[in-house]
Amino acid sequence: MADTLVHEVAEPAAPVEKPRRAPRVRKTPVTYLMRFIVTAYLFFLVAWPVSLVVTHTFADGFDSIRSLLDDADMVVALQLSAYVAVWSVIINTLFGVGISLLLVRYEFPGKRILNSLLDIPLSVSPVVVGLALVLVYGGRNGWFGPTLAGWGFQIIFSTPGIVMATTFVALPLMIREIVPVLEEIGIEQEQAAESLGASGLQRFWRITLPSIKWGIVYGVVLTLARSLGEFGAVKVVSGNVLGQTRTATLAVEEKYLNFDPQGAYATAFLLAMVSVACIVVVAIIRPKNHP
Amino acid sequence: MTSTEIAAVRPARTPRRSGPRSTLTRSSGLGLGIAMIWFSALVLIPLMAVVVTAIDGGWDVFRSTITNGQTAAAIRLTVSTALGVTVVNVIMGPLIAWVLVRDRFWGKSVLEVMIDIPFALPTIVAGLVLLSLYGNDSPVGIDIANKRPAVFLAFLFVTLPFVVRMVQPVLEELDRDVEEAAASLGASRFTTFRRVVLPSLAPAIAAGAALSFARGVSEYGSLVLLSGNLPFKTEVTSVRILSSIENDNVPAAAAVATVLLVISLAVIVLLDVIQRRVAARG
Structure with missing residues (x-):
């Protein structure tokens, strides 16, 4: 009896299992x-x-990588790049998840304009980003710079400026990953949870977050790759001081122009490896039916 | 008018349009407020500062900066190259997307990853990468470093993913039955493509083209090592802005930056229009 029951249940399920038809590609x-x-x-x-x-x-084994890691200034540059990228990812993840929820779940005046404005960093030149930040936060004659300097905050030519420039250019990536997923999943599950007495925080942790998990993972990877690689905006705001505000990407240019192509290639390889590794890993672990 | 009078007048004013009412709760409103403060401090106010600085110099300064021979040449080169690259992307992008979605062969997943590489790679590394094959110690004997084609090549590399990644999901969603119906009614493969597939892909292609144009116009990092930045020859707009900044000529930098900002804004508006078209069609 149990046997037939299982059999009967399994039978109709089978066609549903493979809705994906064999590709009918005529090879011409x-x-x-x-x-x-x-x-x-x-x-x-x-x-x-x-x-x-x-x-x-x-070309000559691991020598160029090793000499790179022996160079104290280079280690500082790599650490700075990593530090900046981590902050950019943290800030953009918090901001991105928050603003995506607001854009998808709520109506408010000016939403459409905000939605468009959020894409601006995608199409603005990094050099313009740098210039814009210098004009506002420059220590000598920026709009807010002198006031902030008076309070003891130096932004331009210092790490906060580099973090801001990097966060600016990577800002839309997280939002563009999460918004479509949120639109796709709808709010029925959350409403059900609410009717069963779940608090707002519980609904977020147990319903919303698990369903946008892959969107966030992909957003983090894209933000990380973009942040590690930012060059133009950082070049304008950092001042490019060796051992202090020179990031790894700035070091690539510096080394190449100073007739050290080996060092430039090795640095480029390290940067490229991290970014490409991120993309490949996510491409492999991301479930195929992800919306 | 006193403030009480204003307060009395306000509710009587009819709303300009019957847009959607705000559904913000107290906590989500607070969240929006914090997000807007951060977004303004990081993006909106700085970009406004660029425009204000450009206007501050007056119209004459603005015009003479933009029409300055070297700057005008840089803007012309940037815009024309970006347009040319966009045309190539409009042709190659859908083609690549088509092969990735419809064809099946060994090594396809490698191609899939390759599309993302230009996006993931730091731009300065992208320049170095292209230089190693098409620079002066090129193994194939093609040396375009410091020449005009270098700008074209760099733009082509960094804009590769845009059209492909816009078209791909649409192509995956496309109902193949419609194509088969067209074919069974006697339409040739080309006719089917032109009359059935292409219209559904058009918005995605247009959106990708707009993004790739904007990216091309604003490109900087990949050109630093590759193009040599020779005035009147291979100097692009972003490089021009940077040299103005380095020469402490901020008004000139802001003027040229404003031109780029206007182009970016135009692209954003275009994207919004396209998205609304698609949404309206359902």
Whole structure:
């Protein structure tokens, strides 16, 4: 009896298991031509150049990486980059999750404009970002800079300025990952939880957060990669002082221009490895049916 | 008018349009307030400062800065190259997306990761990467460093993901039955693509194109090592702004930056319009 019951239940479930039809791709010459064009394009534009940086870095074994890590100023630069990136990720995650919830769940005047304004950092030149921050927070003649300096806060040519510039350029990434997921999941589950007496905080921790988990993970990875790699905005606001406000990306330029291509390639390799590793890891662990 | 009078007048005023009422609760309103303070301090006020500084110099200064030979050449080069790159992306982007979604072959997932690399790679590293294949010690003998094509190549690299990543999800969602219906009614593959697939992809392509244009116009990092920044030849707008900043000529920097800001804003508005179109169509 139990046997047949299980059998009956399992039977209708089977077709639902594979709604994904086998791809009906007719392999015509055009298919192969397109495949070839795309592969060649990406090979010459991305794969080959990137692989050359790797071979340049390891042209003489691990020496260039080792000499990089022996250089005290370089270690400071790498630490600064990591520090700035971590702060940018923390700030943008808190801000991104908060503002995404507000945008999706609430109505308020000016929402549409705010929604558009949040995309601005995506299309503003990093150099303009740097200039904008200097004009407001510059210690000598910025709008707020002298006042803040009077209170003992130096922002431009110091770490807070670098964090702000980095946070600015990476700002929309988290929001763009979370908003679609929030729109997709709707509010039925939360309403159900509310009717069962769950508090706002409980609903957030036990219902909302688990369902936007992958959006946040992907947002964190994109923010991290973007933050580690920011160059133009940081160049304007940091002052580029060796051993103090020189980040790893600024060091790449400095080394290359000072006829140390080995050092530049090694630094570039370290930066690229972190960013690409993040992307690859998430591409692998992210569930395929993620909205 | 005293403040009490204003208070008395206010409720009588009819709202300009019957937009959606605010549904903010006290705590979410507080959250919005904090978020807005941070967003203003970080983004809105600084960007406003750029425009105000540009206007402060007066219209004549603004115009003479923009029409200065070297600056005008930089703006022309940046905008025309970004347009050219966008055209290439509009063709290659959907093609790449199509192959990634519809084709199946060994190594496809590697291509998938490759699309994200230009986005993940620090821009200065992107420049270095391109320099290693297309620079003066190129293994294939193509040396475009410090020449105009270098700008084109750098833009092409950094804007690669935009159209692809916009088109891909739409293509995945697309109902293949409609295409099959068209084919069964005698439409050729090309006709099916042009009349059935392309119209549904158009908004995504347009949005991706707008983003890739904006990214191209604002690009800086990847050009530093690759293009040599030669005035009138390979100097782009961002580099021009930076040299003005370094020469302590802030009004000039702000004027050129305002031009870039206007372009970015135009792109943002365009994106909003496209998104609304799509949403309206359902």
